[in-house]
Amino acid sequence: MLKRFLLCLTLTLPVWAWKPVTHMSLAEIVLRDLLDDGLISIYRVSGEKVGDFPADPELLAAVRAYPACFRAGVLGPDAYPDIATGQCIIHPEQSQGGSNAWLEYLWGRAKGLPAGPHRQQCLAWTCGFLVHAAGDMYAHDYINQFSGGDFELGQNAIKHIVLEGHVASRTEMNFPYDASIAGIEDFIYDTCVNAADNPDLRERLLIGPETSKSIPAEFSALRRKLDSDIAEYYRGSRLNPIRAAQCTYKEHWRDDIMQGLRAWPATSHAVACALFFNAAGTARVEEAQAILERYAKEHLLSMAGAPDAAGKFLSIADEVAEAVLPKEALARLKRWKNNLLLELVQSGTGIDLRMYKQYMGQPDSHFDQFLGMGSVGSGRKINMADFDAQELGLSGLTFDYHRFRPAYNTVAMTRLIFLSRESVNGVLAGLGSNARLTKDNAMLGFVAKLDGSRQWDGNAEKMVVASDPVVYTRLFFP
Numbered sequence: 019m020l021k022r023f024l025l026c027l028t029l030t031l032p033v034w035a036w037k038p039v040t041h042m043s044l045a046e047i048v049l050r051d052l053l054d055d056g057l058i059s060i061y062r063v064s065g066e067k068v069g070d071f072p073a074d075p076e077l078l079a080a081v082r083a084y085p086a087c088f089r090a091g092v093l094g095p096d097a098y099p100d101i102a103t104g105q106c107i108i109h110p111e112q113s114q115g116g117s118n119a120w121l122e123y124l125w126g127r128a129k130g131l132p133a134g135p136h137r138q139q140c141l142a143w144t145c146g147f148l149v150h151a152a153g154d155m156y157a158h159d160y161i162n163q164f165s166g167g168d169f170e171l172g173q174n175a176i177k178h179i180v181l182e183g184h185v186a187s188r189t190e191m192n193f194p195y196d197a198s199i200a201g202i203e204d205f206i207y208d209t210c211v212n213a214a215d216n217p218d219l220r221e222r223l224l225i226g227p228e229t230s231k232s233i234p235a236e237f238s239a240l241r242r243k244l245d246s247d248i249a250e251y252y253r254g255s256r257l258n259p260i261r262a263a264q265c266t267y268k269e270h271w272r273d274d275i276m277q278g279l280r281a282w283p284a285t286s287h288a289v290a291c292a293l294f295f296n297a298a299g300t301a302r303v304e305e306a307q308a309i310l311e312r313y314a315k316e317h318l319l320s321m322a323g324a325p326d327a328a329g330k331f332l333s334i335a336d337e338v339a340e341a342v343l344p345k346e347a348l349a350r351l352k353r354w355k356n357n358l359l360l361e362l363v364q365s366g367t368g369i370d371l372r373m374y375k376q377y378m379g380q381p382d383s384h385f386d387q388f389l390g391m392g393s394v395g396s397g398r399k400i401n402m403a404d405f406d407a408q409e410l411g412l413s414g415l416t417f418d419y420h421r422f423r424p425a426y427n428t429v430a431m432t433r434l435i436f437l438s439r440e441s442v443n444g445v446l447a448g449l450g451s452n453a454r455l456t457k458d459n460a461m462l463g464f465v466a467k468l469d470g471s472r473q474w475d476g477n478a479e480k481m482v483v484a485s486d487p488v489v490y491t492r493l494f495f496p
């Protein structure tokens with residue numbers, strides 16, 4: 019817990035396992051297999067084909083119609099509802115039921131929508147989110163061997179960044195940079211941001227000691243407080259003109275918070291594209307900074323207690339704000355407006371954005387220094403040339419997922435995500451297993467934390483294939 023706290027305190031961006039482009043590249047392999055004929059090919063690790071299985075018809079239709087929403091979903095909680103909330107609350111085990119609770123919740127909400135294009139868009143995005151989870155599951159387990167363990171400050175952090183950056187630089191960019199959440203901002207707002215109106219978020223998902231890092235959590239709580247103050251005023255006599263003015267002020271404040279939170283998903287999407295999903299392949303820090311500065315000016319300032327209508331209420335503004343929230347809490351909300359990017363990505367010590375850009379931008383020139391045989395810190399040591407040959411199985415510029423085990427496992431799991439329950443059970447039966455999927459999707463029911471090790475079989479609930487260890491070794495590398 020302490021480690022997790024330090025992690026979020028010091029920096030949140032680089033705690034990836036696959037960088038977003040690697041997530042995307044592996045997803046694309048399965049997407050192509052899916053879209054050519056609606057069938058998913060399942061293979062043994064030996065390369066022998068188990069068979070072609072029909073995809074879940076609804077997922078197939080959704081992803082076929084809205085591939086850009088699917089790709090946005092593949093960015094997953096690295097991007098949505100924002101970097102800090104995803105990193106500090108959705109990836110680790112913070113919620114009741116851990117990361118799986120989020121996956122099940124998003125899936126349930128998408129499946130609960132009325133039939134039509136909007137449901138398809140939301141389902142495509144949610145499906146992408148599950149695919150992200152599959153990638154994290156295998157990548158975190160792998161990267162931790164070299165970094166010496168779960169992310170922590172210092173040497174370990176740099177190992178993470180350099181290794182993930184290196185794998186990304188050897189990834190085939192086989193996909194278009196077209197991720198989009200146009201049309202589903204409201205779904206992301208409802209399911210990941212607006213905890214004020216959503217008891218699931220408030221009571222079991224968007225919770226834990228890290229919520230002070232989360233704009234959705236903090237401002238939803240503030241909105242609830244304002245709502246209750248406003249309701250209380252209307253229950254009273256309403257004769258006091260000062261209290262009337264205070265209430266009007268609070269109503270403006272509340273409205274600005276709602277507007278700002280509504281704008282949050284689109285803002286986060288733009289930031290994610292600038293930082294880690296653009297065709298230039300570089301972290302466009304300045305662009306992200308500009309997007310967030312605009313957000314701070316247009317929304318955060320007023321959300322943190324200076325509503326747009328504040329001019330009219332100048333005389334009472336401070337007094338009202340301090341009556342609503344203690345001074346320290348207000349100051350905490352206001353800190354965001356100063357440097358939102360820094361707050362989201364990093365705060366304080368460890369690695370700053372400039373270093374991050376440097377290590378991430380040129381991971382190869384730092385590989386041997388931080389991961390090589392002579393490097394310091396714990397974890398398996400390997401020089402870049404050996405890593406490329408032995409681990410990535412590199413013969414050209416980019417790795418072939420068949421030869422790079424965690425990438426292979428990610429692809430194998432992604433294939434199962436697209437299958438209907440009947441098809442998954444068909445695969446299991448065909449391999450002689452008695453295990454059966456009872457959940458709606460093979461990716462649901464077992465991941466306690468997206469950034470943990472051995473999530474497929476390390477928890478009480480296991481991934482359906484992993485519940486039969488013999489069959490597991492036929493479909494996945496150890």
Ligand SMILES: [Zn+2]
Pocket residue numbers: 034035094095096109150154468
């Ligand atoms: Zn992730």
